[in-house]
Amino acid sequence: MEVNRSIPAAQVVPILTYPDVRAAVAWLAAAFGFAERVRIGEDHRAQLRFGDGALIVADTGSDRRPPGGEGVTHAVLVRVDDARAHCERARAHGARIVMEPTDFEYGERQYHAEDLAGHRWTFSQTLADVAPEEWGGQSIA
Template sequence: MNLKPNRSIPSASVIPVLIYPDVRAAVAWLGAAFGFVERVRIGEDHRAQLAFGDGAVIVGDTHGERRPPRPGEVTHSVTVRVDDVRAHCARAREHGARIVMEPTDFEYGERQYTAEDPAGHRWTFSETLADVAPEEWGGQTVSGG
């Protein structure tokens, strides 16, 4: 895939849009707790594009049918790769993230933790420990991607 560049949209090929009751507060918190960087602001409290490495997420306001998660339900999770899960988890905890799963090493070569942000979105942060073939832990490689 060869995507055309456009400075008005993140360059990532998959861009989650997460809804928050207060976009500005979400941008500030996601930056402080998780290390996201705001790259584009659309209106004062309408939307913001955030970057993390070569990935991106858009934070959107509540409007019409757009709503943040409801307590007690998990409808999605965003996975973000980081260099040091333990340090990242400590930073997130320091900023009030609810740690749902402490840093854990998995047979598929990743150390991960899961956190919930103040709006109820679930985030899994993953640190690669080793390059492990899916077949070694019960997965199956389906395509070359």
Template sequence: MKPNRSIPASTVIPVLIYPDVREAVAWLGAAFGFVERVRIGEDHRAQLSFGDGAMIVGDVRKDRRPPRPGEVTHSVIVRVKDVRAHCEQARRHGARIVMEPADFEYGERQYTAEDLAGHQWTFSETIADVAPEEWGGTSVTPH
């Protein structure tokens, strides 16, 4: 891919909609550790980074809306170094913890949180290298 400073370098870039872009950027930084890299208008869009990943916070307009209360339309998984510490940081900033940190047979320790607009996030820490076949998954060779 050709580099372009106007878009994150990540291959996959989710766009999540928030009622107040500036509030979302501040909250996502404080609670989850995202860093703003590009601002587009005062309250239109913002590009955020986290490690080698990226996301875009978009404003509400026409058919673009955040999730409705009690509705889960998607979840974003973010890999972190220390799930327990990250969970406590998110909790201190008002994230609703949907699932407390737990260890899973596939080698990950994870927790799930809901942000200020109702988006669900799962944060994952690798605790072991486990082959998918060891827990019932199937390794598929890319085509």
């Protein structure tokens, strides 16, 4: 893959829409630990990083809208070192905790949070290396 400093290096990059890009960037940094890497216009878009992952925060121009109404249309999964500590940080900054940190048979401790615009996030801490067959999954390749 070619390198371009104007776009995140990650191969999969979610683009989430917020009504106020600057407020979203500040909140995502404070609550979830993201860091801004590129700013595009004052309130148009921003590229954020988290480890080797990336996220683009977009404004509400054109047909882009933040979540609204009932149900969950998407979630972003982010791997963290300590799900409990991360959850407390997010809670302290006003994240709505949808599911408290929970240990799962597939070797992950996860919690679910909703951000200031209603986007759903899953934060996951690896506890053990577990084969999918041990919990009912199936390895394909």
